[in-house]
Amino acid sequence: MNVILIDDEPLARSIVKEYLQAYPDVNIAAECNDGFEGLKAINQYNPDLIFLDIQMPKITGFEMLELIEEPPAVIFTTAFDEYAIKAFESNAIDYLLKPFSKDRFEKAIQKYLQQQKPVAPQKTEAVLEVAGQSPVQQNRVVVKDGSKIKIIPVLQIQYLEAADDYVKIFTSEGSFLKKKTMGYFDESLQAFQFVRVHRSYIVNTQLITRIDAYEKDSHLLLLSTGAKIPVSKSGYAKLKEVLGI
């Protein structure tokens, strides 16, 4: 069984290593200091199980998982994160609250071994769906740009467009795809003055320069970047409410 440990504190990894010594068929394929290394190692070794810390340099454990097409089974190891804990309780294979005992660790491994047959990616996705609501994550979006990872501060987003299973995020540096639903962004971006003006469009209202009438019951938005975005009838009502017109 291939395992990867991802935690920015060496001692935190060493305790997992120590506990894993009791399982001779476990092979620790890699130890990673942060999400970037983690991502690389996961692509390289395709592990069965990863131990993942949440608060790490640059990108959090959650953000790292979001970038993986088919995430492996995950046991989270974290010190304290009330939002995350809510997410784990309902969805994760298991989570270990630091510091954890050997007994507790063994229970987590048992749980993984029992649940192994029906593979767990949906579960991981469900965790992300809940954890994605945590305020830590709401002010930025992490995307993959080829082999690079890009962190986009929310206010740099100009608008979002639906694209099948993905959402296309437009910024001044180009557009990026992210595997999330429009509903997800609609909800999490409302606090930043974004409005879903159309079934397929969410717009940063701070960039709006003009609203023109267009055909029957629909409008056209002009952004300061020059982009033109269609507005549906219900979208126009929402827009008027947010802009106070």
Place this chain on the structure above:
Amino acid sequence: MITGTSNRGLLFLNVSWWLIVSAVHAYVLSELLFSAHEILIDTLITSGLLGGISFLIVNNMRYYLPQREKYWYILFIGICVSGMSSLLSKFLFNVFLGDDEHYIELTQHTAGIRFGVGFLLASCIAMISLLWYNQEEQKEMNARRTEAEQLAKEAELYKLRQQLQPHFLFNSLNSISALTAVQPEKARHMINQLSEFLRGTLKKDEKQWNTLKEEMQYLELYLEIEKVRFGYRLQTDIICEEAAINLKLPSLLLQPVVENAIKFGLYDTTGEVMIKVHAFKKDNSLIVSVKNPFDPETSQPLKGTGFGLPSIQRRLFLLFARQDLLTTEKRDNNFITTILIPQAI
């Protein structure tokens, strides 16, 4: 009800008032060429009664002060005082000036005027006394409010001093747990350090100020723990100028600033992180600057002011009533937090 204030001020007010009234009263009578004996008796009886009765009633305002119909109450006092003294003076004139029929007759003729003037004078002093009471009440209320504000401020300051990051605590415990297997001696050492650090945080000390030297020792303790956690990634460089070593700063203020810099530095970059602390004296102020690297491309506009800095800012505001003591700047991929602590002269 007014409590705790002496009524000496009020007594003085009343006595002076009625002495002046007596003097005017006597002067008017002397102008009308009455005998000294008549003037003396009349003045004593009239002013004495008015003054005595009104003081009794006014003094009672201490225990009963209507909140709503204050001004009707004044009118009521005026009528009461003047009416009662009219009745009593009629009796007393007969006792003391009974043989002076001419004068008795005069007092009967002037009874109306005497009542009117008495009413005005008594109302006036009742009004003045009422204002005096109101002022006292206001003073007491202000004192109470100041005291309540002071208490709230102290409670808030205490709470701000005590803020402990659960992340730090649990992660440190986790490190200790890892060390017990491989380096038990080091684990014990870290337990001791952590205990000492926690004791410093939990101290229910009313002491709000510490010297830079003491705060630096506390900071070192914290940094040693963090270095065990993060290993080679965390490097520190602390420069503390000799002239600044005995300057004072609010206790437990420096450590959260550095903690903030460490978090910012460690979570915003990968690889080694150098945290620089520089403390020095300038224009009778203590200045401490804390520098951490960050990545300008990914650092959050919202997070830019840091996780823990608002509470530091709040503390400084509560202590010095100034908003400009904590400043931050970004220079060459470094985030610099500077705190300025004015020294009492």
